[in-house]
Amino acid sequence: MRQKLLSVFCALFILSLANRVFAQEGWSLQECMDYAVQQNGNVALSQLDVENKSIDIQIAKREKLPTLNAFSNISSNFGQSQDIFGNNARNDNFSNSIGLSSSVSLLNFGSIKNSVIKTEALVNASKEDVELARRNTRMQVAQAYLQLLLQKEMARLIDSSAIFSSLQLQKIQRSTDLGVTALSVLYEAKANYSRDVQKKAAAVEQIDKAMLALKYAMNMQEDQEVRIDENISFIEELSRNDVQVDLFSKMIWNEHPLIKKYQYLNESVMAENKIIRSTLYPSIDLSVNVGSFYFNNLTQGFGKLPYMEQIQNNFSQQVTLSLNVPIYNRNIAKHNLQKNKIVIQQNAEQLALDKQQFNQEMQGYLLDYKNYENQLALSNEALDNTRLAFDISQKSFDAGKISIYDLNTSRANLLNAESETIQVRYNMAFAKLLIQLMATRDIRF
Incomplete structure (x- = not known):
């Protein structure tokens, strides 16, 4: 046991001495x-x-x-409006649109x-x-x-x-x-x-x-x-x-x-x-829009037009080429x-x-x-x-x-x-x- 301790102390001493020598190197x-x-x-x-x-x-x-963006907007309108014949009517409605849009520069x-x-x-x-x-x-x-x-x-x-x-x-x-x-x-x-x-x-x-x-x-x-x-x-x-x-x-x-x-x-x-x-x-940009919308006339009662059914039926795609001169x-x-x-x-x-x-x-x-x-x-x-x-x-x-x-x-x-x-x-x-x-x-x- 003493020999092992002595060996350990000797190793530590040599390591310490080596570190000192290394530290003193210019x-x-x-x-x-x-x-x-x-x-x-x-x-x-x-x-x-x-x-x-x-x-x-x-x-x-x-x-x-190309860029890719998702969009969604919700709007609601309350009040009355007058048509061209002078008739007043309520124009309460609720609408929602959702979709994806992408655009890329072609030229x-x-x-x-x-x-x-x-x-x-x-x-x-x-x-x-x-x-x-x-x-x-x-x-x-x-x-x-x-x-x-x-x-x-x-x-x-x-x-x-x-x-x-x-x-x-x-x-x-x-x-x-x-x-x-x-x-x-x-x-x-x-x-x-x-x-x-x-x-x-x-x-x-x-x-x-x-x-x-x-x-x-x-x-x-x-x-x-x-x-x-x-x-x-x-x-x-x-x-x-x-x-x-x-x-x-x-x-x-x-x-x-x-x-x-x-x-x-x-x-x-x-x-x-x-x-x-x-x-x-001139420059040319290509844009693609995919989406749908929902519209509900509130004067006829809210919820009479199912949301998901109208979203599916109104699904549309749009491709646009824009020329800027x-x-x-x-x-x-x-x-x-x-x-x-x-x-x-x-x-x-x-x-x-x-x-x-x-x-x-x-x-x-x-x-x-x-x-x-x-x-x-x-x-x-x-x-x-x-x-x-x-x-x-x-x-x-x-x-x-x-x-x-x-x-x-x-x-x-x-x-x-x-x-x-x-x-x-x-x-x-x-x-x-x-x-x-x-x-x-x-x-x-």
Whole structure:
């Protein structure tokens, strides 16, 4: 029994440990973007709009089907009336009619067909609104995610600088205690260490702010915990692999959701144009009525004519073809066609402006990427030289050839060079992510 209990406790402990390990796994950029898209309110509203307009498609398609209605009415008349000879007589009666009626459009010059085309185009345009909301969300999350990684890497850089200052202070403290080093050098070392500790605290604050910005971009609450994957290998990959400039430049015209949205809107307007024109032509409707009626003259006594017998005897059927020929509609169709033409022109102008804007944005991102690529090569070269200069300064300070002020200046130059290199690498990575997002509608690695 004890062995069984021990086995159960061990299993529970292992399961608990596994859950903790799983909970501590960091979120990748893709996971953060997917979560943000699922939680984003604008995306949810756009999806509801798609669902709402999808119902309009079903309504438009069912306009081709016949309608079927049941009807029944009861009426009673009391009082007297005068005939053409001036004779007054009571006209009390009771009547009831029941039946079924059905109607269907036989000829409408494509009005129903174009209504379906119009609603389908509007649904597709709404789907592109969903994709726009998703893309904007991914872009915000990607920017916040990279900013957090950048702040963490900058904090690690400052932390390493603080560790160096601490070791340098300990070394100078021992040298000062032995009377070899002047007190001014010790105080300068303490001041450098204090500045690095202050920078470290400021870096932690920047990390907290970046984390909060990421939570907001992911539509999370401030008290929710999220731990990101700090593996920056994908940053290095984005920095190494060149972008396919020609391919991305061509893909934007066909893939950007806003451009496709206006194409669908133009399609819906063209369908609306055909619907308006269909009102200028005759239409034919077929209607079928089946029913019966009951009539009882109350002056002869109620109930003398059996209800069911009269209903059966009065059963009738009626088939009607209705031809509607438009002659004058106060020029409503003409004015609607004019408005429709203006809308088509507006959409065409807006689409041209959007294409121009997107091309400018793409070219700007590509230019940024190329500039950052050149800056990264120069920054790496400058960083290598700065490291060599700092190594020489460190050895010269240990040999007593330069002052601690010169050493601190060299160390500050190294810290600035490392910071600039990291910043350029992240800027280059983010520029490439934006290019991928505009060209392929998503960010994938």
